[in-house]
Amino acid sequence: MPYIEETYDIVVVGAGHAGCEAALAAARLGFETIMFTVSVDSIALMPCNPNIGGSSKGHLVRELDALGGEMGKNIDKTFIQSKMLNESKGPAVHSLRAQADKQAYTASMRHVLENTDHLTIRQAEVSEILTVAVGDGQKRKKIAGVKTHSGAVYHCRAVILATGVYLCARCVYGEVSTPTGPNGLQASGYLSDSLRANGIELYRFKTGTPARVDRRSIDFSKMEEQPGDRRIVPFSFSTDPDSIQKEQVSCWLTYTNKKTHEIIRANLDRSPLFCGAIEGTGPRYCPSIEDKVVKFPDKERHQIFVEPEGNYTNEMYLSGMSSSLPEDVQFAMYRTVPGLEHVKIVRNAYAIEYDCINPRQLNASLEFKEIEGLFSGGQFNGSSGYEEAAVQGFMAGVNAVRKLQGKDPVILDRSQAYIGVLIDDLVTKENHEPYRMMTSRAEYRLLLRQDNADLRLREIGYEIGLVTEEQYQYVLWKEQAIEQEIKRLESTTIGVNEEVQKFLEMHESTLLKSGITLAELVRRPELDYEMLAEIDGGRPKLPFDIIEQVNINLKYEGYIKRQKKQVEQFKKLERKKLPHDLDYTLVKSLRREAVQKLNLFKPLNIGQASRISGVSPADISVLLIYLEQRAAALKHGTAEKPSEEEHHV
Numbered sequence: 001m002p003y004i005e006e007t008y009d010i011v012v013v014g015a016g017h018a019g020c021e022a023a024l025a026a027a028r029l030g031f032e033t034i035m036f037t038v039s040v041d042s043i044a045l046m047p048c049n050p051n052i053g054g055s056s057k058g059h060l061v062r063e064l065d066a067l068g069g070e071m072g073k074n075i076d077k078t079f080i081q082s083k084m085l086n087e088s089k090g091p092a093v094h095s096l097r098a099q100a101d102k103q104a105y106t107a108s109m110r111h112v113l114e115n116t117d118h119l120t121i122r123q124a125e126v127s128e129i130l131t132v133a134v135g136d137g138q139k140r141k142k143i144a145g146v147k148t149h150s151g152a153v154y155h156c157r158a159v160i161l162a163t164g165v166y167l168c169a170r171c172v173y174g175e176v177s178t179p180t181g182p183n184g185l186q187a188s189g190y191l192s193d194s195l196r197a198n199g200i201e202l203y204r205f206k207t208g209t210p211a212r213v214d215r216r217s218i219d220f221s222k223m224e225e226q227p228g229d230r231r232i233v234p235f236s237f238s239t240d241p242d243s244i245q246k247e248q249v250s251c252w253l254t255y256t257n258k259k260t261h262e263i264i265r266a267n268l269d270r271s272p273l274f275c276g277a278i279e280g281t282g283p284r285y286c287p288s289i290e291d292k293v294v295k296f297p298d299k300e301r302h303q304i305f306v307e308p309e310g311n312y313t314n315e316m317y318l319s320g321m322s323s324s325l326p327e328d329v330q331f332a333m334y335r336t337v338p339g340l341e342h343v344k345i346v347r348n349a350y351a352i353e354y355d356c357i358n359p360r361q362l363n364a365s366l367e368f369k370e371i372e373g374l375f376s377g378g379q380f381n382g383s384s385g386y387e388e389a390a391v392q393g394f395m396a397g398v399n400a401v402r403k404l405q406g407k408d409p410v411i412l413d414r415s416q417a418y419i420g421v422l423i424d425d426l427v428t429k430e431n432h433e434p435y436r437m438m439t440s441r442a443e444y445r446l447l448l449r450q451d452n453a454d455l456r457l458r459e460i461g462y463e464i465g466l467v468t469e470e471q472y473q474y475v476l477w478k479e480q481a482i483e484q485e486i487k488r489l490e491s492t493t494i495g496v497n498e499e500v501q502k503f504l505e506m507h508e509s510t511l512l513k514s515g516i517t518l519a520e521l522v523r524r525p526e527l528d529y530e531m532l533a534e535i536d537g538g539r540p541k542l543p544f545d546i547i548e549q550v551n552i553n554l555k556y557e558g559y560i561k562r563q564k565k566q567v568e569q570f571k572k573l574e575r576k577k578l579p580h581d582l583d584y585t586l587v588k589s590l591r592r593e594a595v596q597k598l599n600l601f602k603p604l605n606i607g608q609a610s611r612i613s614g615v616s617p618a619d620i621s622v623l624l625i626y627l628e629q630r631a632a633a634l635k636h637g638t639a640e641k642p643s644e645e646e647h648h649v
Helices: 019-029 056-066 071-078 104-113 191-197 258-266 290-297 327-334 386-405 418-428 450-464 469-491 500-507 520-523 531-535 544-555 557-575 592-601 608-609 617-635
Strands: 006-007 010-013 033-037 051-053 079-085 094-098 119-123 126-133 141-148 151-155 158-161 170-173 176-178 203-208 212-214 225-227 251-255 303-307 315-319 345-347 350-357 373-376
Touching: 010 019, 010 141, 019 033, 019 104, 019 119, 019 158, 019 386, 051 056, 051 071, 051 386, 056 071, 056 094, 056 386, 056 418, 056 450, 071 079, 071 094, 071 104, 071 126, 071 386, 094 104, 104 119, 104 500, 141 158, 158 386, 176 418, 191 203, 251 544, 258 327, 327 345, 373 386, 386 418, 450 469, 450 544, 469 520, 469 544, 500 531, 520 544, 544 557, 557 608, 608 617
Parallel strands: 006 151, 010 033, 010 158, 033 119, 158 373
Antiparallel strands: 051 094, 079 094, 126 141, 141 151, 170 176, 170 350, 203 350, 212 315, 212 345, 225 251, 251 303, 303 315
16 A cells, blocks of 8 residues: 655654754754654643753753753743742752743744754654664664554654653553543554564653642632742743743642541552552652652641642642542542642543653663664653653754764763763663652762853853854853952952941951951852942952852852862773673673673763672772773784683783
């Protein structure tokens, strides 16, 4: 029978947050790209809480923006409330979070995609990946294209899988089980079989979402109002802060109670989560309300944030109360919460199960180790969250392009970005539950702050080709301006006079006995750069982002220097490359578990090997000695590779 047949450079399967960033990156770099989705109306959909950012996730969005991604720009256009979290703590954990207008966010991202050159959007279900063998009798394969359920064939040189939670998806609450994707959208029922046939290992994970309720049925007088920040900070470094100052909507805080918990406990036998109806593993750091009640029996209450879904809807989201309990139990438990006594449910809470991959099958470039040209990003990689998905999609898109360009992949390491931490954790650690980014996962988080993401990553985005000349030049100027202002503060001494002493007394700071530099005053805990303006007559007029960097760099100078030294040690291990084709069974002094894990993960370098579960410091010492022997053998030309005897350490 006749069928459609077309050719593109890159195919993106999925149009969620990962798929959008992957498709935009590839198309903006000039490669003919087609993006498939089961529904065009689901582009950049927010089926869970419609917010972007939050603890550590705000860092990811800022980094994505610094590299040339779209998510930060899109939320700046469509937010309805913005808050900087953890402001009472140090700058390493400050994190921006914005509540989005759900429909506006989707519409805005779709508009960007539909008006991007070299990008085609297609509503169709991809049912197969098409591969060809590489060489005679080789295990490795190479991507050749994809096939849709209708039989259409799309030839290409690279495929990016960004299927999110749609593969063999099943939505469950109580006794109700429906083979569907989130929000009742069509699931993808065929691609999993094709992936398994190509040797790809799949996991079964689950996530969940709370009920959406009618705003008109809520009594907000019994809740605590949660307003947005007075001064809104944008996500994107290219957004003018003055352009987004606007009136914001409020969110609200309430709590579960003893009665809520009693209803949940009395109905655990009807919960799919506890009666065995759900097979998938759920996210540890985003548990359902029934999971919280069971795991924390001594806790008398749990926070529930009541948040709007948008400006033009009465739907409200009950953050912190996701569930898969039956419909009647949902009504009963929600109505025990203060302010929700007469609540009307618009959409039931549900759990969703889906297929995803074991990410150890990926290289750090997010390309499959055994299928050349096949990349993967987002929740399909076993992660959770819109932000984690978006950054993976972007990196997969960039590296698919670089593969076609014949260039080395862009791989961010753990000292460069939270993105590097996320991807490194996925490909080197055994993940048996959806992975969520947290600040505690980043060893060098004082250096990887959200406020300096442009200083860390703009140059890389410029080299990739997704950051403009103007944006790059601004960062170069910014670096220079920060350095010059710090030098001025270090070299400007103020004497003991009445004005200065009065200023210090007013701010409860120790009075001077002799002259002191302005930099030393900034370092005092009770003072900061902006406060000193009234006694700093020679101060230049600088934008807020430079002021912020000057203040942080001076206040945390000692800690920053110490962390930079730690990074130097880290870099030494990262520079010690391991041969990709090394058979670790030949390195006789390695422990058996280490051999198994090293052959399984095939680390790129000693640093990555040291982070693999089951590889001990003693094993790392063995590998370091092996590399020294190998280097010596190659230097003297005695062998292209050490013999089996030389492998024995």
